[in-house]
Amino acid sequence: MESKSCMKSDSPLRLSIEKQREMLAQKELSSVELTEEYIRRIESVDGELGAFITTTFGKARKDAALADERIVKGESTPLLGVTIGIKDLIGTKGIPTTAGSKIIENYKPPYNATVIEKLEAAGAVIVGKLNLDEFGMGSSCENSAYKKTCNPWAPDRTPGGSSGGSAAAVAAAECAGALGTDTGGSIRQPASFCNVVGVKPTYGRVSRFGVVAYASSLDQVGTFARDVGGAAAVLQVIAGRDPHDTTSAPYPVPDFGAVKGTPVKGMKVGVPEEFFMDGLNPEIAGAVKKAVEDLEKIHGVEVVEISLPHAEYAVAAYYLVATAEASSNLARYDGAHFGYRTPSPATLSDMYTKSRSEAFGEEVKRRIMLGTFVLSAGYYDAYYLKALRVRRLIQKDFFDAFEKVDAVIAPTSPLPPFRLGELMDDPLQMYLADIYTVTASLAGLPAMSMPCGFTSSPELPIGMQIIAPPWQEETMFKLAFAYEEGNRYIGRFPGEDA
Ligand code: GLN
Numbered sequence: 001m002e003s004k005s006c007m008k009s010d011s012p013l014r015l016s017i018e019k020q021r022e023m024l025a026q027k028e029l030s031s032v033e034l035t036e037e038y039i040r041r042i043e044s045v046d047g048e049l050g051a052f053i054t055t056t057f058g059k060a061r062k063d064a065a066l067a068d069e070r071i072v073k074g075e076s077t078p079l080l081g082v083t084i085g086i087k088d089l090i091g092t093k094g095i096p097t098t099a100g101s102k103i104i105e106n107y108k109p110p111y112n113a114t115v116i117e118k119l120e121a122a123g124a125v126i127v128g129k130l131n132l133d134e135f136g137m138g139s140s141c142e143n144s145a146y147k148k149t150c151n152p153w154a155p156d157r158t159p160g161g162s163s164g165g166s167a168a169a170v171a172a173a174e175c176a177g178a179l180g181t182d183t184g185g186s187i188r189q190p191a192s193f194c195n196v197v198g199v200k201p202t203y204g205r206v207s208r209f210g211v212v213a214y215a216s217s218l219d220q221v222g223t224f225a226r227d228v229g230g231a232a233a234v235l236q237v238i239a240g241r242d243p244h245d246t247t248s249a250p251y252p253v254p255d256f257g258a259v260k261g262t263p264v265k266g267m268k269v270g271v272p273e274e275f276f277m278d279g280l281n282p283e284i285a286g287a288v289k290k291a292v293e294d295l296e297k298i299h300g301v302e303v304v305e306i307s308l309p310h311a312e313y314a315v316a317a318y319y320l321v322a323t324a325e326a327s328s329n330l331a332r333y334d335g336a337h338f339g340y341r342t343p344s345p346a347t348l349s350d351m352y353t354k355s356r357s358e359a360f361g362e363e364v365k366r367r368i369m370l371g372t373f374v375l376s377a378g379y380y381d382a383y384y385l386k387a388l389r390v391r392r393l394i395q396k397d398f399f400d401a402f403e404k405v406d407a408v409i410a411p412t413s414p415l416p417p418f419r420l421g422e423l424m425d426d427p428l429q430m431y432l433a434d435i436y437t438v439t440a441s442l443a444g445l446p447a448m449s450m451p452c453g454f455t456s457s458p459e460l461p462i463g464m465q466i467i468a469p470p471w472q473e474e475t476m477f478k479l480a481f482a483y484e485e486g487n488r489y490i491g492r493f494p495g496e497d498a
Helices: 015-024 031-049 055-073 114-121 165-173 188-194 228-238 284-299 312-331 348-358 361-376 379-403 425-432 435-443 474-484
Strands: 052-055 082-086 123-129 175-184 197-200 220-225 267-273 302-306 407-411 448-455 460-468
Touching: 015 055, 015 165, 015 175, 015 220, 015 228, 015 348, 031 052, 031 055, 031 082, 052 165, 082 165, 082 228, 114 123, 114 228, 123 165, 165 175, 165 188, 165 220, 175 228, 188 197, 188 448, 188 460, 197 474, 220 228, 220 379, 228 474, 267 284, 267 379, 284 302, 284 407, 284 448, 284 460, 284 474, 302 379, 312 361, 312 425, 312 435, 361 474, 379 435, 407 474, 435 448, 435 460, 448 474, 460 474
Parallel strands: 082 123, 082 175, 267 302, 267 407
Antiparallel strands: 052 123, 175 220, 197 220, 197 448, 407 460, 448 460
16 A cells, blocks of 8 residues: 555645645636546555545536535635545435444434534535444444545555544545544544544534544544644634534634744743653654643643643543433434344344344444443433543543643544554453543543654554643644644655655
């Protein structure tokens, strides 16, 4: 795959979203040409990469032609003519939306998710639906009922999950940007595994109307791109209050890209001691520490050691809250209201049982059972309620830290991309690898992952997380834009030197 992924040095697929927009606006490039390049790219690499569940080339071609017409008329919308891929958990009108599950294999939503409506209004060209762990449950994309996605940097390794298809597609230049969802790290961890930028905004920043629910107090839609500006530009389009989603906040959306180039001198960055203890791969620790040092030495950021004392309970609390909510959200797939129905049930109860048993994957069943258990009478207080209390303490840890610092920097994953199959028989190890991402999710904070280095042998991407106070994505982006300057890992293509 690596040889095939070699791209011409003047390929427009190498350009950032910002640069593509400029060239499109100046008519140095047409959206039809650009889209055809992406389609050729998908056709040549995706057979092996496996990022797409469904491609929508026919619609993409039409939308690209329409974008060109609008450009000729002098129209300018933020993503006019730009190619975007969509995690297959996000509903697309008339286009299969599988959630990575057999249970809704044939579901074609009668309406678009709000984020899709917004992308289309901004002129984006959608090329297809991207692979994921079933219902977003997983960290390796291997829980998809449809296919395995490879890591473009090492085909025998996972691209991460659950938005592994989105991260891999952007890393392999199959689309300029992508949407993902992040419940406990599903945007940030695959971004770090694939050497791209992945942003999970504040809980409530983006509408979830039309997005298949996993754990509703945690789920948030976010973005992927090859650089910070691209991820910010796509987020700009999808963010904001939506009357169809009462959990979307009525706050004004600032211009995220406008903070590019703002000096960060004097900003205080917290480094949590708990995130650099046992279990962290030493090369990842080294790369993140080096990034913090660079921010200090080159950009004049002040580094402060902080403590998040309850972080050690975050994985446990997350897997209680998330599975509890999942067991309730997934009750609707019962063979009657939604989804697959077993062909010849004996009784009504047999119909429910068989439909669910036959069409949910192993991991989903495991989580439904866990979640049902922790919500059941007699265990509710001991597990679910306790997890909610721990969640509040974790949030308080962050709020205490934000009294002293503007943002927190941490590793994204304790492990570099692991081998496909490596953790599949050990769900607990897979859960534990979410240690650094679930904290920000439980606290509802904006957090992003960006490239900050590579392991030595084999050479695999390393990502670092920037976490900011609620509604302060601008703070996060300010630091990210600063760190991006002169960063030789950002935008690097698989199989090519830095
Ligand atoms: N890996 C985590 C889980 O399996 C996070 C998934 C996500 O954010 N959707 O729940």
